[in-house]
Amino acid sequence: MINRSDAAVAAVGGRKPIDWRRAGLVFLSRYGTIVGLLLMLVFFSIMAPNTFFSRANFLNILSQASLTAIIAAGLTYTLVVGEFDLSVGFVASFIGLIVVGFMSYQGLPIWISIALALAVGIGLGLINGVLVTKVRINAVISTLGVGTMLTGIGFSYSAFPIASGIPRAFTNLSLGRVLFGVPNPVFFMLGILLILWTILNRxxxxxxxxxxxxxxxxxxxxxIRVDRIKMFAFATAGFCAAVTGTLLSSLLGSGTLGVGDGYLLDAFAAVFLGSATLRDGQFHIVGTFVGVLILAVGFNGLAILGAPSNFQPIYKGGILILAVGMSALARRYAAAR
Known part of the structure; x- marks a missing residue:
C-alpha cells in the first residue's frame, strides 16, 4: 500500500516536495534584515522625499552610524569567540574623558594624548580578557564590574566635563570633511571595519x-591557544571602544563622563541583527554594519517624521528583541538541516 508521502514524492519525479514554510523562514532568517532595511529606505523616502532622500541626509546617516559601527565591530569579536563584553560603553565614556584630560590637564600634544588613550583602551580590554580566561570570572560579571569601576575612576579624575584647553585640530577629527564632503568619522569607520573584516576572514x-x-x-x-585568542578579542573590543570615545569627545568638543554609555545597547542590537544577516546566526562584520544601518536609518527617519523622542528607546528595545529572535531562528534552522 502506497502512503501519501510516497505518492507525493512520486508525483514530483522521486524528489520530496519543497517545504515552502521552512524555505520562507530560512530566507527570513538570512535576508530579513536586508529586506527590512530596504523597506525602511523606501518608506522614509516616500514619506519625506525632499528631506530623507538626499545626499546630505545619507551622509548624515553614515556619520551618525560611524561611532556605533566602530564600537559594535569590536564587540563582534568578543561574541565571535563566545564571550560578552558589557564594558564597551563605559570604556568609550572613560576614554573620551581622559583623552581630553591629557590635553587639557596634563598639556600633552594631541597625537600623544590619543595614542595614550587608545593604549589605555587596549589595556582595559586585556584586563577583561585576563579576568575571563585566567581568573575564570564569568564575562558578564567581570566586564560589568570593570565598567562600573571605570565610572568611579572617571569621577575621581574629573567630576565635571572638561571643555577648555582643547585644540581645534582635535575637534576637526570628527567635524572635518577631508574628501568629497564626507565627514571624517565615516572614513575612520570604513577603515576599521575593513581591517577587522580582513583579520576575521583572511x-x-x-x-x-x-x-x-x-x-x-x-x-x-x-x-589553539584559546586564552590568547579570547584576550585578543577583548583587546580589540577595548581598542574600538577607545576609538569611539575619542571621536565622540572630538565631536562634542569636550570630555564628559557617561556620554558613551548608551552605545552598549546600540552595539548589541546591531551585532545580533547582523548575526541574522546572510549567515545562519553567526556573528560577522558585514552583518554588524547592516545592523548599524538599520538602527541609524530608523532613528533618522523617525526624527524627520517628527516622532516624539520617547519613540527612540522603544524602537531601540524592539530592534534588540527582534534581533535576538531572528538570530535564534537562524541558528535553529541551521541546526535542523
Missing amino acids: TDIGQKMQAVGANIEAARLSG
Missing part, C-alpha cells in the same frame, strides 16, 4: 577565533 588568527566560538573544546584539542 588571517590565521581570524580562523582561530571562529573555531573557538564554534567549539571551544575542539579548538583547544587542535592546539
Whole structure:
C-alpha cells in the first residue's frame, strides 16, 4: 500500500516536495534584515522625499552610524569567540574623558594624548580578557564590574566635563570633511571595519577565533591557544571602544563622563541583527554594519517624521528583541538541516 508521502514524492519525479514554510523562514532568517532595511529606505523616502532622500541626509546617516559601527565591530569579536563584553560603553565614556584630560590637564600634544588613550583602551580590554580566561570570572560579571569601576575612576579624575584647553585640530577629527564632503568619522569607520573584516576572514588568527566560538573544546584539542585568542578579542573590543570615545569627545568638543554609555545597547542590537544577516546566526562584520544601518536609518527617519523622542528607546528595545529572535531562528534552522 502506497502512503501519501510516497505518492507525493512520486508525483514530483522521486524528489520530496519543497517545504515552502521552512524555505520562507530560512530566507527570513538570512535576508530579513536586508529586506527590512530596504523597506525602511523606501518608506522614509516616500514619506519625506525632499528631506530623507538626499545626499546630505545619507551622509548624515553614515556619520551618525560611524561611532556605533566602530564600537559594535569590536564587540563582534568578543561574541565571535563566545564571550560578552558589557564594558564597551563605559570604556568609550572613560576614554573620551581622559583623552581630553591629557590635553587639557596634563598639556600633552594631541597625537600623544590619543595614542595614550587608545593604549589605555587596549589595556582595559586585556584586563577583561585576563579576568575571563585566567581568573575564570564569568564575562558578564567581570566586564560589568570593570565598567562600573571605570565610572568611579572617571569621577575621581574629573567630576565635571572638561571643555577648555582643547585644540581645534582635535575637534576637526570628527567635524572635518577631508574628501568629497564626507565627514571624517565615516572614513575612520570604513577603515576599521575593513581591517577587522580582513583579520576575521583572511588571517590565521581570524580562523582561530571562529573555531573557538564554534567549539571551544575542539579548538583547544587542535592546539589553539584559546586564552590568547579570547584576550585578543577583548583587546580589540577595548581598542574600538577607545576609538569611539575619542571621536565622540572630538565631536562634542569636550570630555564628559557617561556620554558613551548608551552605545552598549546600540552595539548589541546591531551585532545580533547582523548575526541574522546572510549567515545562519553567526556573528560577522558585514552583518554588524547592516545592523548599524538599520538602527541609524530608523532613528533618522523617525526624527524627520517628527516622532516624539520617547519613540527612540522603544524602537531601540524592539530592534534588540527582534534581533535576538531572528538570530535564534537562524541558528535553529541551521541546526535542523
